[in-house]
Amino acid sequence: AQSVTQPDIHITVSEGASLELRCNYSYGATPYLFWYVQSPGQGLQLLLKYFSGDTLVQGIKGFEAEFKRSQSSFNLRKPSVHWSDAAEYFCAVLLTGSGNTGKLIFGQGTTLQVKP
Amino acid sequence: DVKVTQSSRYLVKRTGEKVFLECVQDMDHENMFWYRQDPGLGLRLIYFSYDVKMKEKGDIPEGYSVSREKKERFSLILESASTNQTSMYLCASRAGVGSPLHFGNGTRLTVT
Numbered sequence: 001a002q003s004v005t006q007p008d009i010h011i012t013v014s015e016g017a018s019l020e021l022r023c024n025y026s027y028g029a030t031p032y033l034f035w036y037v038q039s040p041g042q043g044l045q046l047l048l049k050y051f052s053g054d055t056l057v058q059g060i061k062g063f064e065a066e067f068k069r070s071q072s073s074f075n076l077r078k079p080s081v082h083w084s085d086a087a088e089y090f091c092a093v094l095l096t097g098s099g100n101t102g103k104l105i106f107g108q109g110t111t112l113q114v115k116p
Numbered sequence: 117d118v119k120v121t122q123s124s125r126y127l128v129k130r131t132g133e134k135v136f137l138e139c140v141q142d143m144d145h146e147n148m149f150w151y152r153q154d155p156g157l158g159l160r161l162i163y164f165s166y167d168v169k170m171k172e173k174g175d176i177p178e179g180y181s182v183s184r185e186k187k188e189r190f191s192l193i194l195e196s197a198s199t200n201q202t203s204m205y206l207c208a209s210r211a212g213v214g215s216p217l218h219f220g221n222g223t224r225l226t227v228t
Contacts, residue, residue, distance in 0.1 A: 009156065032214060043120070043206060043219030044159075051214065090158060094214065102147065102166065102213035103174065108158040 023091030139207030
């Protein structure tokens with residue numbers, strides 16, 4: 001069955017430190033992958049997406065993600081975290097194979113806390 | 117800028133009531149979604165609609181139904197609300213497959 005797993009429920013980093021949020025997916029067809037961010041009390045905002053081509057994709061707010069087919073992973077990274085990055089982050093996979101009409105399946109989310 | 121508006125930010129209903137959650141988008145998007153968000157479970161898809169009057173069940177459709185009579189509006193209906201439907205409900209829309217989702221700010225529903 002198709003699924004998205006974010007192994008880390010909660011992560012705390014110091015401001016200025018680097019960040020990596022993990023995402024693993026299970027999907028037989030070509031995955032189209034997304035990262036979204038949700039600030040407190042807000043809806044979700046798209047950070048970046050991967051459809052094809054270069055496996056390292058750049059997004060907004062200085063985030064990037066790398067697609068690794070061999071590891072079924074799409075990890076999100078940022079070289080230097082700012083206090084305003086504290087939020088909940090969601091990885092998602094778009095189901096595009098035969099019989100799918102474009103459902104988007106989300107992981108459980110990772111809450112990022114930033115220490116001053 | 118795309119705007120997805122959910123009619124209520126907070127809602128309190130009693131067990132057994134019929135509940136309507138309304139969502140309107142202003143960008144002529146083809147696809148609309150209803151998700152439920154619970155701590156530790158992420159977003160779970162309840163229903164989505166890929167066109168007017170077209171709908172498809174998501175992963176957790178039990179206890180819910182939907183209506184999409186007009187392109188801009190997608191309603192989620194709890195036929196007989198139960199306490200286990202207390203949750204945050206998020207509506208989203210997109211232009212088509214592969215386009216990014218645009219989310220509303222959510223409706224926090226409490227069923228007592």
